[in-house]
Amino acid sequence: MEIIVAEKAGFCFGVKRAIQTAYDTAHETEGEVATLGPLIHNPQVVSRLKEMKVRPVEGLDELRGDTLIIRSHGVPKEVIDDAEGRGLRVINATCPFVKKAQNYASLLQEEGYRVVIVGDKRHPEVRGILAYAVGSALVAEDAKDLDVLGKVARIGVVAQTTTTLERFQRVVGRCLELAGEVKVFNTICDATSIRQQEAQEIARKVDVMLVLGGKNSGNTTRLSELCRETGTPTHHIETAAEIDPIWVSAAGKVGITAGASTPQWIIADVVTFLRRLGGEGP
Ligand code: SF4
Incomplete structure (x- = not known):
């Protein structure tokens, strides 16, 4: 059985940076460190961080220490202002690519554009960007969400x-029908699309695909859906302990990929497990 591991499996740049920030902050801090929401959608990493006294909280009132880490998704600016107003030490691990989207939303609002954010209404990153457009913005999950706008001068x-x-293209296309002037900042990060493309390419040439990552991770769930769409049997697992050897017993090739919040040690554990079952490589 040949084992093929995707090159882009695991942490993206922004998540790696946030995790490193959390580790560094934990080392240099006496008391407990809080993250606003789980730092990443991976229960194994979150529980390792808890062992280092880095604990997720839902609101500022729950803090036991005086240090707060902002995760890579970012938050509305008021949250940072509130934390600083309470005298907390705020370590901002917002991914620079998310920060760029926040800054562009703010700029567009200042320049008098009706701001449209293309994304998922309930996603924390979108709620953060929305707050930077100070009240004038609309979140569009797809082109039809712009129907409420009617004709506008500038979007x-x-x-x-x-x-x-x-x-993104569908929504921008609809904006062009509605407004005389449309200014577009493409703030999509290609880490996700590159990972998805590579996962599908591997899924097409293997007999079984293993997708590693939190069951609560949206990007890992999407990754496993895309692999499954190729017709290859696909299993979304969090750790090697979930692998049923029957899945791979007749496989000539097994592919492995992982979501953006899956650490390398989980990927390495799965490879080791498959090697014990007779797997070779990578
Ligand atoms: S997917 Fe891209 S934007 Fe999001 S955290 Fe990772 S690097 Fe940053």
């Missing part, structure tokens, strides 16, 4: 970093 568009290009 400015930004994207949730993990939105697909197809969805």
